[in-house]
Amino acid sequence: MTQDELKAAVADAAVKEIEPHLEKDTVLGIGTGSTANLFIDRLGPLRDRFKGAVASSEASAKRLQALGIEIFELNNVGDVPFYIDGADEVNANLQMIKGGGAALTREKIVAACAKRFICIADGSKYVNQLGNFPLPVEVIPMARSYVARELVKLGADPVYRQGVVTDNGNQIIDCFDFMIDDPASVEARINAIVGVVTNGLFAQRGADVLLLGKTGGVERTALR
Numbered sequence: 001m002t003q004d005e006l007k008a009a010v011a012d013a014a015v016k017e018i019e020p021h022l023e024k025d026t027v028l029g030i031g032t033g034s035t036a037n038l039f040i041d042r043l044g045p046l047r048d049r050f051k052g053a054v055a056s057s058e059a060s061a062k063r064l065q066a067l068g069i070e071i072f073e074l075n076n077v078g079d080v081p082f083y084i085d086g087a088d089e090v091n092a093n094l095q096m097i098k099g100g101g102a103a104l105t106r107e108k109i110v111a112a113c114a115k116r117f118i119c120i121a122d123g124s125k126y127v128n129q130l131g132n133f134p135l136p137v138e139v140i141p142m143a144r145s146y147v148a149r150e151l152v153k154l155g156a157d158p159v160y161r162q163g164v165v166t167d168n169g170n171q172i173i174d175c176f177d178f179m180i181d182d183p184a185s186v187e188a189r190i191n192a193i194v195g196v197v198t199n200g201l202f203a204q205r206g207a208d209v210l211l212l213g214k215t216g217g218v219e220r221t222a223l224r
């Protein structure tokens with residue numbers, strides 16, 4: 001199976017996971033990226049079964065709206081029952097690196113408001129140790145050089161993602177050569193640097209359910 005077919009399989013599995021729980025007042029939390037897009041596309045035919053969605057990026061919001069799904073502001077919604085999103089890397093504890101698409105801050109905010117985070121990923125995203133994928137850090141633009149120097153002190157090789165401006169008007173630094181032994185501690189240490197908005201480690205609040213696409217089928221892991 002190709003990577004795209006594996007992504008499609010986990011998008012189908014996520015629909016099966018949430019469909020029995022959809023109510024007229026359900027607002028879903030929706031992530032960003034190619035796997036999340038496949039899930040969004042499958043929500044179109046179900047749009048009359050739930051109220052709408054909170055999106056983690058302008059791109060996902062547009063895609064949802066194009067299917068006739070109403071977008072809500074998170075401030076007007078409170079908690080959401082499910083947040084469905086992809087990952088750049090995920091480990092056995094369902095901790096993740098996210099933010100390859102630069103949407104990490106809004107992803108983390110919507111995930112924080114979700115009762116259940118369902119991670120959908122093709123098998124190539126599963127790792128024993130997080131860090132092979134460069135860890136994204138969203139920074140306030142004027143702090144970029146300072147934050148980069150602090151990231152070097154933590155052992156990373158920081159590279160400015162040129163030309164990328166996040167939906168929040170900020171910039172991204174990617175941390176290369178940064179294998180992560182203790183994800184929750186590294187997440188907290190990077191977030192403590194002045195000028196960091198957040199980093200792409202989802203360790204303190206990882207996923208609750210992982211739907212991992214493998215050639216033999218979709219493997220489901222539920223921690224909670």
Ligand SMILES: O=C(CO)[C@H](O)[C@H](O)COP(=O)(O)O
Nearest residue numbers: 033034035086099100101103
């Ligand atoms: O964190 C993300 C975007 O900021 C995505 O979830 C992550 O990059 C995975 O993307 P894809 O599903 O395209 O592989």
